[in-house]
Amino acid sequence: MLRYLFKKNQRLVKEADFKGVLAHKCCVYNDFIRLYARPNELGHARLGLSIGRKYGNAVVRNRVKRLAREAFRLSQHDLPSGYDYLLIFPPKRSKKGGSGPREVPPAVDFETVRQSLLVLAEKAVRKSRQKTANADM
C-alpha cells in the first residue's frame, strides 16, 4: 500500500541545496509557478519552496506554501522520483505589452496547484534528461 508521507528528508533545507538546483538551470513555468528541477542521488523526490516577500503578507505566503506541500505530498508517487524540485511563486505576472502588471497575486486553490505541479514536473524532467544527454555528447 502506498503511503503519503512528507518527512524532513523529502525537503530541501540547506542554502547549498537551493543554490545547486538553481545552478542546474532547468526551468519551466506556467502562469503562476516557476519550477526548477535537478536529478539527485537519493532515489526519491525532494521539494523546496520559495515565496518572495512581495508575494503577499505572511498569511497569504503561508497558505500558498501549505497548498504546495499538500499537492506534493499527495502527488509524490505520480512524480518522476530522484529529482529535486524547487517551486518559486513570483509576486506578479510581468507581461510585455499586456494589460499591465498584476498587483494581486493570482488566486490559487488546491486542484490548480496540483495539476500545475504534475504537468510542470513532467516537462522539467524531460528537459533535464535532454540537457544531460547533450552534455554527454
Added chain:
RNA sequence: AGAGUGGGUCCGGCGGUCGCCGGGCGAAUAGCCCGGAGGAAAGUCCGAGCAGGGCAGGGCACGGUGGUGGCUAACGGCCACCCGGGGCGACCCGAGGGAAAGUGCCACAGAAAACACACAGCCGAUGGCCUUCGGGCACAGGCAAUGGUGAAAAGGUGCGGUAAGAGCGCACCGCGGCGCCGGCGACGGCGUCGGCAGGGUAAACCCCACCGCCUGCAAGACCAAGCAUGCCGGUUGGCGCUUCGGCUCCUCUGUUCGGCCCGAACAGCUACCGGCGGGUAGGUUGCUUCCUCUUCGGGGGAGAGCCGGCCGGCAACGGUCGGUCAAGUGUAAUGACCGCCCACCGCUUCGGCGGUGAACAGAACUCGGCUUACGGACCCGCUCUUAUA
C-alpha cells in the same frame, strides 16, 4: 422607541479520511494517548527580566520625561483629581514646569517689534501778540483717544471728566500683591490692597526637577571541523634595605576607565600588555514555566504567570484562599479534502446555488504597556429627545 456615549466578551461546533510539529509510554524511524496562533501574534515606540562587555569614585557633556497625588518590578503606562478647551448632557480632547536668570529669532508691512524722546495727527486751556470781542496767529508746551500695518504694538466695556486727552475718577469684568479658610498637593473660595506691573517663541538654545552604563538571543555557552602560536606598537631613572633571589617608596613612560576632566588602577622585559588581522558558519544549548524529591503513580517549593471567590481601596491596584500551568518552529509545524448543524452575505426560477466562517491578520528569548490595522455578533452602565403610565 430614536439619537448618542463609555466599557467588556467572543469569533464557529460535531464527526470522518490523509498529513505536519512537539511531549509522554515504548527496544523501535511500529503503534497508542495528549497538546498545537492573535487581540492585535503587527509596527519595533517605551519599560523590565535574561545574557555578554565595561565598571574605585565624582563631575561635565549627551539622551529622555514634564499639572498634582497615587499604583506598579518598571515605564513615556494605568487610576483619581486639578486647570484650560469642546458638547444641552453622558462624556471627550490637551508634550499642561519656567519667558520676574540669561542669549537668540520675530520675514513683509508698519513711525515703532520689545525699545519707549511717537509717524500721521489732536489740543494749544495757561503764558505772548493782534482783535471788528465772535475770535485769529505763531511758539513754548500738553496728549496718546483716533488712523493705517501686522499674528502681535503699554487691560476691555460704559459713564463722568478735559483745551484735547489719559485708570485721571467711578461701576462691572480681567490682572497682580497680601491675609484667612479648605485640600497631602496641583489648586479653589472669601476678604483686602493696588489703578495695573506688562509681547510671543522653550516640539529655539537654555534653566529647574526626576530618570538613564553600552550592546543585544544572529546576546551568550559547549562540541566538531578549520586557520597561522600571522603582523604592528610599547616596555625608565633615583634613594634606601638586602639572606644578592629580590623588596618598599618617589619619579617617568605606556595602557585602560569605548566623549572630556579630576582622579584612580595595572604593567614596565624576553614575558606580558594593547591594537590590527586570519579561519569557521555545521550540531547541541539558550528555548519554553523553573528548581527539587521520587517507591516513576506522583509529591513539595518558587513564579511581576492564568482563572475564580472573599476582604481593603472612589479607582488603578494590593492582600488572602482555592483551582490551574505544554504552541515551541528553525527554508521555519498548527494543514488539505468531505458530511451535517448553526450563523451571516450575495444571487434566486423560492427548489436551491455560491462564499478560505468572513475584516485586519500568522508565534520566533520571555513578559508589562503604547501605537497602528480591522468586519461583525452579544452583554452591561450612563445621557438627551419623544411617547405611555
Added chain:
RNA sequence: GCGCCUGUAGCUCAAUUGGACAGAGCAUCGGUCUACGGAACCGAAGGUUACACGUUCGAAUCGUGUCAGGCGUA
C-alpha cells in the same frame, strides 16, 4: 529576528539653521530655423515637498504617528 538610514517635478539634485511665488540640469510639449531631421535659440507645462495630526503668526525644514524603499548583522 535585531539594529539603523532615506523619502522634494518623469530622472538627478538645490532651497543661505522656520519667512512667503519651492529652484536648476536632463527629459516632455509648442514655436523659430531646415527640403526633412539633429543641434542651437525662444517659450510653456509639470509639485497635496510620501501621508496624517500637532507646535508656531508662518512648516520642505521642528515634534509625534503611519506608509513605502534601502542597508548592516550569524
